[in-house]
Ligand SMILES: [Zn+2]
């Protein structure tokens with residue numbers, strides 16, 4: 783069953799759509815790594831991995847920033863909100879969409895957690911999802 787999701791930045795300049803041929807083409811995960819922590823300004827990153835061809839901007843042009851570790855993040859140059867990210871290996875195949883930028887993110891709830899070794903002591907594990915100590919892929 784095909785699924786269509788929409789999302790946008792805070793100021794509405796960037797709008798995008800996701801066209802998935804099946805719901806399981808999307809995979810949402812938390813990532814507790816230092817890079818996500820810094821970029822999100824929170825204790826973890828929360829993204830939904832989708833095939834690159836399913837992701838399309840409907841309005842606006844994203845600004846890109848490529849970090850030293852090879853991760854590129856696309857964001858709105860007006861309000862600063864992140865829309866998606868991808869590492870060098872993933873760039874041609876996938877987009878990791880910022881979960882909170884989706885209009886209806888509950889359609890794609892978390893399925894796993896990465897870099898659990900970096901999880902702060904006060905942050906509980908999510909039950910019923912997979913847990914990896916490191917590598918996000
Ligand atoms: Zn914006």
Ligand SMILES: [Zn+2]
Nearest residue numbers: 813814815818
């Ligand atoms: Zn991470």
